[in-house]
Amino acid sequence: MQSLTNRKKVVGKKEMTWVEKLYLPAIFGGMRITLKHMFSKKTTISYPEQTREFSQIYRGMHVLKRDEKGAERCTACGLCAVACPAEAITMVAAERKKGEENLYREEKYAATYEINMLRCIFCGDCEDACPKESIFLTDRIVPSDFERNEFVYGKDKLVETLENPIDVSIRQTPEVLEFKKNKKLTHNR
Amino acid sequence: MTQFLFYFLSFVAVAAGLMVITAKNPVHSVLYLIIAFFAIAGHYILLNAQFLAIVHIIVYAGAIMVLFLSVIMLLNLNKDNEPAKSNILKLAAAVAGGLLLVTFTGTLKGTESIIASQPFDDQIGYVKALGKVLFNDFLLPFEVSALLLLSAIIGAVVLVKHDLK
Amino acid sequence: MFTPDLIFKVVLILSIFVITLVIAMYSTYGERKIAAFMQDRLGPNRAGIFGILQPLADGVKMFMKEELIPDISNKVLFILGPCLAMTTALMTSAIIPWGSNINIAGTDFSLQVTDLNIGVLYVFAVTSIGVYGIMIGGWASNNKYSLLGALRASSQMISYEIAMGLAIIALIMSTGTLSLKEISAAQAGFHWNIFVQPLGFLIFIICSFAETNRAPFDLPECETELVGGYHTEYSSMKLGFYLFAEYINMFIASAVISTLYFGGYNFPFMNSIGLSSNAVAILGVIFLFAKIFFFIFFFMWVRWTIPRFRYDQLMRLGWTVLIPLAIFNILLTGAIIFATNN
Numbered sequence A: 001m002q003s004l005t006n007r008k009k010v011v012g013k014k015e016m017t018w019v020e021k022l023y024l025p026a027i028f029g030g031m032r033i034t035l036k037h038m039f040s041k042k043t044t045i046s047y048p049e050q051t052r053e054f055s056q057i058y059r060g061m062h063v064l065k066r067d068e069k070g071a072e073r074c075t076a077c078g079l080c081a082v083a084c085p086a087e088a089i090t091m092v093a094a095e096r097k098k099g100e101e102n103l104y105r106e107e108k109y110a111a112t113y114e115i116n117m118l119r120c121i122f123c124g125d126c127e128d129a130c131p132k133e134s135i136f137l138t139d140r141i142v143p144s145d146f147e148r149n150e151f152v153y154g155k156d157k158l159v160e161t162l163e164n165p166i167d168v169s170i171r172q173t174p175e176v177l178e179f180k181k182n183k184k185l186t187h188n189r
Numbered sequence B: 001m002t003q004f005l006f007y008f009l010s011f012v013a014v015a016a017g018l019m020v021i022t023a024k025n026p027v028h029s030v031l032y033l034i035i036a037f038f039a040i041a042g043h044y045i046l047l048n049a050q051f052l053a054i055v056h057i058i059v060y061a062g063a064i065m066v067l068f069l070s071v072i073m074l075l076n077l078n079k080d081n082e083p084a085k086s087n088i089l090k091l092a093a094a095v096a097g098g099l100l101l102v103t104f105t106g107t108l109k110g111t112e113s114i115i116a117s118q119p120f121d122d123q124i125g126y127v128k129a130l131g132k133v134l135f136n137d138f139l140l141p142f143e144v145s146a147l148l149l150l151s152a153i154i155g156a157v158v159l160v161k162h163d164l165k
Numbered sequence C: 001m002f003t004p005d006l007i008f009k010v011v012l013i014l015s016i017f018v019i020t021l022v023i024a025m026y027s028t029y030g031e032r033k034i035a036a037f038m039q040d041r042l043g044p045n046r047a048g049i050f051g052i053l054q055p056l057a058d059g060v061k062m063f064m065k066e067e068l069i070p071d072i073s074n075k076v077l078f079i080l081g082p083c084l085a086m087t088t089a090l091m092t093s094a095i096i097p098w099g100s101n102i103n104i105a106g107t108d109f110s111l112q113v114t115d116l117n118i119g120v121l122y123v124f125a126v127t128s129i130g131v132y133g134i135m136i137g138g139w140a141s142n143n144k145y146s147l148l149g150a151l152r153a154s155s156q157m158i159s160y161e162i163a164m165g166l167a168i169i170a171l172i173m174s175t176g177t178l179s180l181k182e183i184s185a186a187q188a189g190f191h192w193n194i195f196v197q198p199l200g201f202l203i204f205i206i207c208s209f210a211e212t213n214r215a216p217f218d219l220p221e222c223e224t225e226l227v228g229g230y231h232t233e234y235s236s237m238k239l240g241f242y243l244f245a246e247y248i249n250m251f252i253a254s255a256v257i258s259t260l261y262f263g264g265y266n267f268p269f270m271n272s273i274g275l276s277s278n279a280v281a282i283l284g285v286i287f288l289f290a291k292i293f294f295f296i297f298f299f300m301w302v303r304w305t306i307p308r309f310r311y312d313q314l315m316r317l318g319w320t321v322l323i324p325l326a327i328f329n330i331l332l333t334g335a336i337i338f339a340t341n342n
């Protein structure tokens, strides 16, 4: 068969020459390489003191955002759960009562919202699916733990606190930010 | 001091020798045999035959016993798969052992009268003296035994190589 | 009773013992550092500055670990195994000449514990019985992997002992003595045996890799096939003893190689730079240790470069390459001695 590229390499078992059979030149060649590596730059990052540089859109632990007034944005539509390929998200919806308008943005909200971090593959599909710009992935790392059920994160760990809101604007493209300025659209109201 | 060492080593050698034949587990027997070899090597040193002592350790304790040990470890000999020995066999073994004992006693009785014919030489067990004797006075027996060993090696190779054609 | 000679000997023995243990301890650290550096990593660097306290931390960890003796193992032999391995590893250091004579207050003291006139054979005998520690431990564990490791160790040891012995015979032929002290003294200055016996040296160093169970000949503890090899069942300090014995063996093997082939405590121009004999003796010790450290490094360097042999390759190399080569070396040495004597 004719090959499509000329990168084909024929491999075969050829008879070794006498020098090759001695193996010593090959051994010394290998030892030269290891010796060279002894003096080359080390790739280790000593973690707590140095940290690896993150990609700007690193997909780490999730956050459930609040809007400008501090109300939770999530409306428990379940689109993220449907989108999730790992089936990591579960939630229970509830209706907003009178007087809770400052807590929840929409009339329906998530009474519980859980992500199983052991199932999650950090693909970011939930972030894509969300119509309310509620869920985002951040550059925070899910810390290790000793128990399995500690990895099921509830709203206590996911929803951002009012005191330190988490900035996710870096994840939004200029087009999105431009789109959000248009206050005529219901989405942005 | 020397005397004390002699008795100590003799005691160890005899005790280990007895343990070799009384130990239930063949691996233990081999280990006791190694101890006996070391005691005998100690005797050689007492006799100022250091070369003999060290060669004894290298060859017997270091090589032959290692082979013995690895073969016995592989065989996994136990009491329950040991073939039962008939009484005739036991009798034959006792007679053979007794005859050996008689032979040894006879030989050792004969040596009693031998007195050292030469003045004691503290270099006698050293490599130089040994080499001189081996390669001058006993050259022929030495070379013949070398040939004997060679033939044994060739024999072993022939036994192992089935497809030698 | 307490002659100065005796006191000196006791001090010498104790210091050799301590130095051996310290070097073995720091070889573990060195091994990890060198492995790391060769793989572009940093290695242990948390305990103390540059991780210099790592061996202590490891030692403490070893002591604190739970002591396990398998129920169906043979207890006496199980404990005897590591003890034997350690003892035989330490025995050789008695006859290595660590330096030439040192003069204290008018008396000469030899920096060698004892000079046997069959020194080389003693080294050989101790290595040959060194395998018992591994065999007994492996068998007593009553575990198939341990047993296989022990069997491998024994057959590997026996096979490579022959080539090693033959290489030593060629060396003895050219030096004419079995005493390590005389062999060292004969290499004064730069008359090192490596220039007389290059082939013998090559055979000897390959065999010492096999005898110390170091990679690429570490088949008795080959993790990919035998879990942990002969020390699978061992834990705590008994495992520590086995690992320690390996490093001591490596140290002693380096010392023997330096003494036999690399001039021991001799260094070039030692007699022509006009130092007092004590200064030369002390410098000699330093040079000997420098050589030893180089060979320890060499052992590690090879370990982190060359992959492990397959068992049949190991046997083929031993029996069909090294032994014929060693015999050829003997014949060659004999021919050269014959030619130069006439």
Ligand code: SF4
Pocket (backbone or CB within 6 Å): A080, A083, A084, A085, A086, A087, A088, A089, A115, A119, A120, A121, A122, A123, A124, A125, A126, A127
């Ligand atoms: S990141 Fe992917 S896997 Fe994780 S919860 Fe979101 S959709 Fe599911």
Ligand code: SF4
Pocket (backbone or CB within 6 Å): A073, A074, A075, A076, A077, A078, A079, A080, A081, A091, A110, A129, A130, A131, A132, A133, A134, A135
């Ligand atoms: S996070 Fe977004 S997608 Fe998921 S339930 Fe809430 S609003 Fe819907």
